[in-house]
Amino acid sequence: MNNLSHKPKLSFWSIFNMSFGFLGIQFGFALQGGFMSRIFQTLGASQDDIPALWIAAPLTGLLVQPIIGYMSDRTWSPRWGRRKPFFLIGAVLSTIVLFFLPNSPVLWVAAGCLWVLDASINITMEPFRALVADKLPDSQRSYGFVMQTLIIGVGTWVASNLPWLVNQLGVSNEALPGIVPMSVKIAFGIGGVVFLASVLYTIFTTTEYPPEDLEEFKKENEASKGFANGVKEIFASIGQMPKTMKLLGVIQFFSWFSFFAMWSLATPALTTHVFNAPAPVETAFNMADEGSKALFMTASKSYNDAADLVGSYMGMYGLSSMAFALLLTFYAAKRSINRKYIHMFSLIAGGLGFISMYFINQPQQLIYSFILIGISWGSILSMPYAMLSSAINPKKMGIYMGIFNMFIVIPQIIAATGGLNYLYQLIFGEAVINAMLLAGASLIIGGLANFLITDKNVITHQAEDREVLN
Template sequence: MQKPKLSFWQIWNMSFGFLGIQFGFALQNANTSRIFETLGADVEDIPILWIAAPVTGLIVQPIIGYFSDRTWTRLGRRRPYFLVGAILASISLCIMPNSPNLWIAAGTLWIMDASINISMEPFRAFVGDNLAEEQRTLGFAMQSFFIGIGAVVGSLLPYVFTNWIGLSNTAEEGVIPPSVKWSFYVGAIVFLLAVLWTVMRSKEYSPEELKAFEGGDEGEDVAKSGSEETAGASTKGQLRTGLFMLILGLIVTYYIYSQSWTKELYILFVGLIVVGVLFMLTSFLRKKGMENGFVTIITDMMNMPTTMKQLAWVQFFSWFALFSMWIYTTQAVTGHVFGTTDTTSKAYNDAADWVPVMFTVYNGVAALVAFLLPVIAKRTSNQFTHFIALLLGGVGLISVYFLSSKVGLLLSMIGVGVAWASILSIPYAMLSSSLPASKMGYFMGVFNFFIVIPQIVAATILGFLVKELFNNEPVYALITGGAAMILAAVLTLRVVTPKTKKSYE
């Protein structure tokens, strides 16, 4: 049996929740650095305060993917996770702008990002579950459209509240301005209502139906964790990989200590030590014949399809670039373009308000081109389309250094918007055809590693680079990000999907 084709409005309903998810995500991206700086964070410390968010995603997404593959309730398979994540994220959005000090704000960011990840991760697998392969590109494009729309409105809210409604965008030292607070309150409501729309207006196929569609692959016992789940990864290879990570992490950590380098660098390499230990522990458990969720989650990281491994490098450098933009655009615009660092001044806050407008432009462009990219890809290829999009994004980021006006900054975001639309859809379209249907949620969660790891790397090293090499000039972090995105564009050309491989043969 083949999955029936869904109508445009059915795909619309199943993707609508992304409007709320991205609404909250846009508020987080555009305003968190501002909140941290208002609460007293130094510019070089801002990346380390962001580290909680990607670390949380690294842990949460594969676990949620693994269990959502094995879940079936009255609400379905993925929808319970949509709903729980939305409730928690909405509460966090209300707390964040009311944080009394810096560390509570950082802790709230951790909880908020974990909640957003709980909602967001199953949405990618939702497309694979519900849509036939020929409709998946449209499904991911629909998600990109809602991401763009949600981000446009979410990013624009502080500007709207200040310039259209009249709320103040300034406050006494250490207090978040009212325009930012009310933006987060509205975001909480929109997040919850949008996800509720998808939960109530869409359906999921039962395990029995999926079994019929997938020829038995999806209908296996959802709690199963047998040897076939971990087949393909050598226990000796897993042990060697873990040992290598452990030794490398220890050596570099010692070198960081001996050279008295910035403490943020410990996070990256202590993390490498932890992963190495987990790989070695999993190898030991497998030798003892133990099979459980932990063993399956860790082992299947070594069983990634070839297409996924190739896309991993593309994602790494793409998201490193995006994270550099999200962290440092406010500081680059206020300091480099407009020449102000006084967070209590009107000049600073007017410049800071322009950053959400910039983000609105790139998200608006993403929404406009979301349905154009699949058309271009059909006439050329997914690889070539993604290459062009990332190239435009890299040039857009680098151009910020040379600009001196608000209009010019908006123009720089056009290229970033094209890249953003492609990043949110084309890699997933290339990936979905290479994944086993029974592990769609898990591997989509693991694929998130290559979104999260570059964020950890960026948060770890960018503060060090800005302080030690860039003379506390954050605009150079944007140039670094632009170069990384151009490298990602080049790496896209080497990605081979099952479809392209077949055409080569």
């Protein structure tokens, strides 16, 4: 039994400061999620190849997050703390890759950059989750995770609109075959600057608590030192994960399968189905003929304009999640909330948002679809982690947060290795917009899976501090 009541409640600004780094993290994720498929298509990938090209993102998460969680649990520096060294390393690497990625000369380089970018973002992100549980008493954890979600929502909305905004400021979104438009390159550069600056803000404004018994902490680390011991402990922790964590994993599986479908296929699906402006295939045009080349450039401009708007509309889910998180922040600060039912109804709302895309015939109607998806996103980024943090041993918070993210990356790996294309074509038909129908169905199933969660201490956020059984 671990008594968390000794942790003092933190002020709004303390929680804001420790969460602010997520602004940059989400700039990275939103640019990756909103525009990576566009970059792949620009460099010659077909829409059927895109999910496989995304395999790097979840695969790096599967490998990196448990390792980083394990390492951060065993790190302590009086100057730098426990989690902050990983914030800094990941932010520097992510910033470098964000500048380089849109300048990739060929498809395989872009795919490799995605691999490095996702690994770097994961190095930063996983310890941020653990930091909330490290610093906050249980009565403030829902509040803390919702605050992260609020900042993530701001980052998603702004970053998703960056290429459109840069284009509106006069930077061209047109380019020759195989060249990423300058507007996208500048947007990624801005994202890199914001990423590093926001993480540095958290590093310099947030202190971390030392281990309760520093001498015992050092002895345990010395006894478990070495790569083999690390691997052994990770696998032992997987085998010993609490029942609630496994059940939350089922919900996470369906939730993240759905969002991977959006990130990888929403651009080709919506540019084709809603905007009637699919990406032109260079081999279908005779580029040596000026007339044919002009037709290609016209089709390319139509596609890039549509892709800008898809990214902009997609940013609406960030704005919606921000508004949802803001409501939860004010409510959870003073009252108890039922995490289970909030998460259930939020996921079902997002599922309906995905399904509605199939029936849209006016692009501006996508706003309403993404508003519903944003409600799901706001809950996905807060409620599962709040429930999990009430069910696990605080001394192993980092490693369990890392292991929990396996339930995020495994469905994405399944989707990327053919599961997404196979299932949506088998169930709904070959048109790529049907991937959004599959995403909606998956999210609704994830919502209903919340009925599996029965532990009352996990379900209900309490207004007062309480003891947590481990």
